[in-house]
Amino acid sequence: MPLLYQDCTFRYGRRTHPVLNGLNLALAPGHTVLLGPNGAGKSTLLSLGAGAFRPGTGRVGLGRLSASGPRDARTYRRKVAWLPQRPGFLPGLTAREHVAYIGWLKGMRERDAWAAAPAAIDRVGLAEKMNDRIKTLSGGQQQRVAIAGALVHEAEVLLLDEPTAGLDPHQRRRFLDLLVSLRGTMHVIVSTHDIGDLDQAFEEVVVLESGRVRFQGPVSLFDSHAAPDCVxxxxxxxxxxxxxxxAE
Incomplete structure (x- = not known):
């Protein structure tokens, strides 16, 4: 099912200038990357998609499920996993405890979440760290634990906000490999400023600027916009x- 933004407007507090203004966007299943300058609305878009924010006008939904509808919200949030740029972890938990806890928060029975956590952690390549406390893990490893929390309850959509920020080149490569391994199993939408190798992990590009969609299409079409004499x-x-x- 596509993630739909229909005539969405959003502003923070009483600011007169909306971050998003009448946005219409359909994100089909697959791997999509969101690009845009700071303040373009990428994080706001993902927060709306996660149901963390509600649009001032318009609708956000997954197919017929509404992100903020009173009857749909619980089901919607089980299907959509959101990882902000700096995922939060309860102090003192091991990787397995955190992943099981997220599964329980998303509606799994406690024992089922505990039993399912090892497989989710193994999928992100951290089986040997399963019983390590999260605070002892590197930034890249913590990012993968956070993704395991989305896998444990079998979310259909994974929203990632600047997931490679602060990662070294090796950690970034491991992360992109993980995204590739999720193809065909999850709808992944990632905001990033790292453009160079996005063609290896993503199928579609969306460019936001001033809260408006300036481009949407496959990576091959995006590539065709490059200057003929580019390096x-x-x-x-x-x-x-x-x-x-x-767009200027």
């Missing part, structure tokens, strides 16, 4: 710059 290896960066320049 080899920088085609995607060039395409991004061209899309933003066209």
């Amino acid at each position: 080899p290896g920088r085609r995607l960066e060039s395409a991004y710059e061209s899309v933003l320049e066209a």
